[in-house]
Amino acid sequence: MKNINETLEKILQKVTPLIGQGKTAAYIPALANINPNQLGIAICDINGKVYSAGDANTPFSIQSICKVFTLSLALKIYDSDIWQRVGREPSGQKFNSLIQLESEQGIPRNPFINAGALLICDMLESRCSAPNYQLLELLRKLSGNYRIKTDAKVARSEMQHSARNAAVAYLMKSYQNFDNNVETVLESYAHHCAIEMNCIELAKASIYLANKGSSLDSKVQVLSAEHVKKVNAVLATCGLYDASGDFAFRVGLPGKSGVGGGIIAIIPGRYSVCVWSPELNEAGNSLAGTAALELLSQALDSSVF
Amino acid sequence: MKNINETLEKILQKVTPLIGQGKTAAYIPALANINPNQLGIAICDINGKVYSAGDANTPFSIQSICKVFTLSLALKIYDSDIWQRVGREPSGQKFNSLIQLESEQGIPRNPFINAGALLICDMLESRCSAPNYQLLELLRKLSGNYRIKTDAKVARSEMQHSARNAAVAYLMKSYQNFDNNVETVLESYAHHCAIEMNCIELAKASIYLANKGSSLDSKVQVLSAEHVKKVNAVLATCGLYDASGDFAFRVGLPGKSGVGGGIIAIIPGRYSVCVWSPELNEAGNSLAGTAALELLSQALDSSVF
Amino acid sequence: MKNINETLEKILQKVTPLIGQGKTAAYIPALANINPNQLGIAICDINGKVYSAGDANTPFSIQSICKVFTLSLALKIYDSDIWQRVGREPSGQKFNSLIQLESEQGIPRNPFINAGALLICDMLESRCSAPNYQLLELLRKLSGNYRIKTDAKVARSEMQHSARNAAVAYLMKSYQNFDNNVETVLESYAHHCAIEMNCIELAKASIYLANKGSSLDSKVQVLSAEHVKKVNAVLATCGLYDASGDFAFRVGLPGKSGVGGGIIAIIPGRYSVCVWSPELNEAGNSLAGTAALELLSQALDSSVF
């Protein structure tokens, strides 16, 4: 145990020099103005033991990491029917591109590009009475922190800059692959992205993906063991935008990044990990965070390949 | 004169067999359910003499033909500044494609694809107190029929199927190339497309493009002579969607088509023409109408090339 | 007459300041190292009267202007069958792009992008015993200069940099739209592009496109009057690469440019024009040349629109 904590400290030391070489997300002021000089990491094992280092207690905007949890909620409701409306192939394109969506008749390539995530929100909207509340409740239960909430200012800022996502949603609507009011779903999606959690909470919340679908205390079976494998497979091929191949190559783990600078990664049967540092590389993934996960994967010999 | 009327009659006879080989526009019921068995043509010379044949007095939905008149209104207001926000190159893509718009940062290729037309509506919205009214007034003055109006049912139906155009508008907005409320501009655009006019009225209304910018009675200088040449140039390279090259090849005239089945064509210095038949070819242009214009261009030896 | 010569002199004076603001073609040394400080113009009327100014007697590499003449040769042999294998629509893409060729099964959009021109060479190869010789003979007859020839050094340099064109040709071959040996056709195409002519010769050689298909002395009927209109239509929509719309807008004439800095333009029924200045704009067309044609078109009030 002490060992792992030491390992985490050493890893953070090694990647700290990367800070200053990336860029914080520019598209909304709330994210652009964050102090870039932050770096945290947390690991949770399947028995609930947590290790951490650096700014692991500082909450940040989870952004696209929310897509893992909304997909899980949707799988619980729709089961395999979900794959009628969204694919599970890497897109080979930018996360917010409309090009493929046009040539493939409004079916998003996977649930982790923006189009796919908006579609999942649309599906939740159709069948949940209060999807935002349900997502928050799930994250609270999984992490054990019942005060997790959306940063209203960030959510508002997201909505003010949601034209691109609106275009994506309307394009799907034009292909009859979007059922609810676009504005409503965009609001919902903005609220999901603006949820604030810290590394420890996200590591805990993600453990079901390393633990056959079960939460730490076994009180919540988020997904079946079979669904977990499938979600991890989609994370491994599509979870880091257009740098998923590079992440598999360097880290070798299913993972999901957000433009807030967080990345979660799953070591199946063993650990869930969350790392955070706000500056992003060109692909939109945390620069220091990716490097830290690469070192961690080597240290724990945990590449699935 | 009698000669021209005879020519028109003969042309309609020759192209009538094409009826049944195309398809009416399918995307809104109001257009899909039209009687396809209609065919009309009208020519107007620069002295105001009008010749016509067939169903030249039957009003139809002008659809994209409205783009010629909104561009003219916008040129009057913005002059060359218009070309800061919209190009004048053929797109080589479907009229409603978002692909190029994404790779060219929200600048539409030309004012006659949907993106460009919506942008022109956005520009009018910024500077006109009542753009829909101004457009109707212009068309009424130019055609001499003061009862020209929008078919409210068609406009409503357009709005109900406007998701694709909404996607296009929001994509431009995401690139800061769209200033007004998207819904408002879509409403305005739907009203323009749903205006009803007949062949004779459209031929009269278009004569300024053959007449150095001046209306029939010289009471309205719609555009300067220089602007007219430029509008005609854009019509010649971009006016018939992704079949503009074929139209230049077969007809050799600046023209603009609409999915209602109407096509206007300009014989600079001599005539304006409008032909109408509801069934469309694969490119979305009136099948019999294009054929009629090809014959007319030969009969009058009027190709500009 | 004196008038026209004066007009030409004035135009050259006005556009001379543009020299230094463009770039000579970079892809082969023979073109990159040319003295950029050259500018010439020539006009030929349908009676054979020639006017010129500047460096109108200096030979230059005609490059893509050859495509007009090879298309004319092919039309003479194949008539309308040519359009089974090549389209006549603007591409909306770079002149050497393979993207559209892939999505449209190896049918080039038009005969003036590289793919289309290579296809025309392939067609000539199938039916001419010596296509290069035939092209030279045609140009010699039309221009009256029997010493016109290919610059062997330029042709060799073209071949050394022909990988992109080879890719284009092989892609068509993979769609069964290319019949002959790729290397052979590339050699032929390189020889056509490397032909050297001056402005006066090119203006004379092009007069058939303003003169219902007939050469100056009426000894050669290059094309039928009908074919001339069609070639001019394709020139007007596709002749200046991905800036054809802009050329129509500014100049309003059918035209064809080459990366050697030459541009020919046709004023139907009246004149053929050739302008030359080696520096190109971003679209690959002569910068000063385009500006000169814009002024000339205004001076002669010759826009076809």
Next chain:
Amino acid sequence: MKNINETLEKILQKVTPLIGQGKTAAYIPALANINPNQLGIAICDINGKVYSAGDANTPFSIQSICKVFTLSLALKIYDSDIWQRVGREPSGQKFNSLIQLESEQGIPRNPFINAGALLICDMLESRCSAPNYQLLELLRKLSGNYRIKTDAKVARSEMQHSARNAAVAYLMKSYQNFDNNVETVLESYAHHCAIEMNCIELAKASIYLANKGSSLDSKVQVLSAEHVKKVNAVLATCGLYDASGDFAFRVGLPGKSGVGGGIIAIIPGRYSVCVWSPELNEAGNSLAGTAALELLSQALDSSVF
């Protein structure tokens, strides 16, 4: 052991009904005319124990499976320098597409699409005296069958239908990312694809990817343990063409398919697998083969996720 053999038999029984629902590769007669009614599977554990069922001794054309071995050879020679010239991201496009190659300046997305594999052949050509012989020698040593060879008739047939690959190679050459003579490299690639092996031989030959880089008898260290993880990562995200995401989702293993109907899959630390059935699904992967691997992965609980 008996257990595994029984499992394999049962799996083949279950997937046999799929035969007749796919299509053999159509592009060369040698592959199109194969008896589609064949199905074999073989597993090799890291101690060299082999299990098999069905037509596991029938040789077939390995086709794109060769890409795994040529990449391994190239990694041995070039180490990480390889990634200067080829990426490791899923392409999101057809395996033989040129579109991305054009927009990404001749750098193939990964070594398993055709462009990437041709590039690897080009790299081998630059540094091996006899790359074809070296590949055969490697496969012979790894599989223990010293009579493995290329089917000359298939290789010849590939060359006769190599226009698309020629286009791909020339496009890379035009971006200075291809050093050798295109024809030479195409010949070499055709010979690799036309190698004939059976399921047992391919399973044995692939064991180094499950065995930290070492061959069965430990006599050959094909790759370092670290390189193995990286090759497996690229296989997992890019190994099954544009259906790699689906394969990860259904099978959860690094794998590589060929249009001859073979697929190899790696269960890291445990097994290598080869399945073969000539009929392909729409993505170009063996239809019954993919289904068999899905069942096997479930039976052995071997998904890496």
